[in-house]
Amino acid sequence: MGAFQVSTDIACTPATVFPLVAEPSSMTRWYEAVTDVTITTDGATRQGTTYRIARSLPGGPATNVVEITEYDPDRHVTHESLGGPTPFRYSYTLEPTLEGTKVVLDGRITGAGILGTAAPADHLATGLFRRGMRKNLAALKQLAEHRS
Numbered sequence: 001m002g003a004f005q006v007s008t009d010i011a012c013t014p015a016t017v018f019p020l021v022a023e024p025s026s027m028t029r030w031y032e033a034v035t036d037v038t039i040t041t042d043g044a045t046r047q048g049t050t051y052r053i054a055r056s057l058p059g060g061p062a063t064n065v066v067e068i069t070e071y072d073p074d075r076h077v078t079h080e081s082l083g084g085p086t087p088f089r090y091s092y093t094l095e096p097t098l099e100g101t102k103v104v105l106d107g108r109i110t111g112a113g114i115l116g117t118a119a120p121a122d123h124l125a126t127g128l129f130r131r132g133m134r135k136n137l138a139a140l141k142q143l144a145e146h147r148s
Helices: 014-022 024-029 120-147
Strands: 002-010 034-039 050-057 060-072 076-083 088-096 101-109
Touching: 002 120, 014 024, 014 076, 014 088, 014 101, 014 120, 024 034, 024 050, 060 088, 101 120
Parallel strands: none
Antiparallel strands: 002 101, 034 050, 050 060, 060 076, 076 088, 088 101
16 A cells, blocks of 8 residues: 655634545545445444445546544544455544644555556555545635635
8 A cells, every 4th residue: 555645724623624524425525536425324423434435536436435443523534445446544634723724634545456456556546646635635625615
C-alpha cells in the first residue's frame, strides 16, 4: 500500500466540517469519484458503521465495502475498506485553528485491483489518489464554507 498526506484549511468550525467527512452519505457531494453510497448498518454513524461505496475511477468502476474504524466526533474519523478492488484507509484529523479547521487526510491505498498486480501499481495509485483527494478536499472546503 502506498501512503500519502494532504490537508486543507477550512473557514468553519470542526463541528461544521466533521459531519461532512464522517457521514458516508455526504461523500457524493464533495468526493468527485463517488457515484453512490449505501449504508449497510442501522442507526447513527459511529465506529463500526459499514457502507458500500461505488466510484468511477480511471481504470473503470469500483465498489468497496467500507467500515468506520475510528470515530471521535469533531476530531477524527477513519474509513477503511473491508473488500473491493482498491483497498484503502483514509484517516481524517480535524484540528481547530484561529480561522476555523485544518483537515489532514492520511491515506493508504493500493490500485492493484484496477491497475493490475505489477509492482508500480501502488506507486501509480498513490499519486492518482493523492491528486484526486487534493481536489476532493478543495470541494469539501467549498461545500463547508457555503454551508456556514
